[in-house]
């Protein structure tokens with residue numbers, strides 16, 4: 048198939064059957080592999096949709112400078128789309144942004160603006176980055192802020208593409224969808240599609256322990272991607288049936304389990320999504336169809352989740368991840384769950 052440029056390869060990612068990871072479970076399990084997007088994650092979809100909607104509305108013109116705070120996947124999606132569309136892009140990052148991501152952003156031609164101090168009021172980098180974005184917007188008169196946490200075009204991207212693709216591939220026959228959350232763009236787009244098309248799908252949100260999206264106490268988290276230090280404007284009560292909270296170690300264990308059983312090298316939140324299903328699988332009927340969204344690929348986690356020394360430093364000797372081939376996932380009940 049011939050595509051009209053790189054941006055037209057965004058979306059239509061594979062939906063694959065996972066037969067091995069839960070050998071004893073009878074439900075049909077699928078994973079939507081968002082790492083197949085050209086920028087490596089689900090965030091290519093909102094990056095493109097936000098820009099396209101703003102271009103169509105005349106808010107972005109050829110001279111407009113795009114300014115966004117992101118240290119990860121959305122930044123890379125925007126850098127790719129801005130390069131292709133010939134737009135200048137300033138990405139505001141903080142010292143926790145990995146060198147690898149900074150190199151990728153720069154390779155696409157993004158300008159990097161590093162915030163080095165926490166916000167004085169809340170002691171967080173997130174607010175400090177947003178403050179810096181606002182300063183840059185004031186300094187550049189013709190500028191545009193995608194504002195991924197509040198922009199409805201973020202959720203719309205997943206309504207128009209991600210959930211639609213899942214529903215079409217499975218003829219609307221999706222009983223459970225497990226989705227990691229940060230801006231809530233993915234879950235909101237999927238939930239609104241399910242509502243509008245009267246699908247029977249029950250959506251389980253997967254959030255990080257230490258994230259405050261669905262309530263709870265803010266705490267330090269090691270694995271980027273899912274979770275947020277504040278509730279995003281895109282959040283709405285009732286988006287999900289339930290929210291399952293997973294720890295950093297859950298993500299690590301889930302990722303290793305996916306490599307071992309399915310030869311799938313995926314990012315941290317995907318491991319968390321797998322473990323959220325693991326913790327709740329006793330509640331899934333045998334004839335159900337379950338879909339997991341895997342937001343990104345594993346290559347950007349080689350120095351963390353897939354590094355034996357990093358895992359040892361943070362979690363102690365979890366050598367069974369690498370050496371105990373026979374280890375199988377156990378159903379465990381102690382996952383933190385919250386109903387709302």
Ligand SMILES: Cc1ncc(COP(=O)(O)O)c(C=O)c1O
Pocket residue numbers: 088090119120121227228229230231232233234271272273274314315316317342343
């Ligand atoms: C790896 C990963 N997983 C999950 C998410 C959550 O997606 P959303 O922001 O649409 O809630 C993100 C968002 O950046 C992500 O990068």
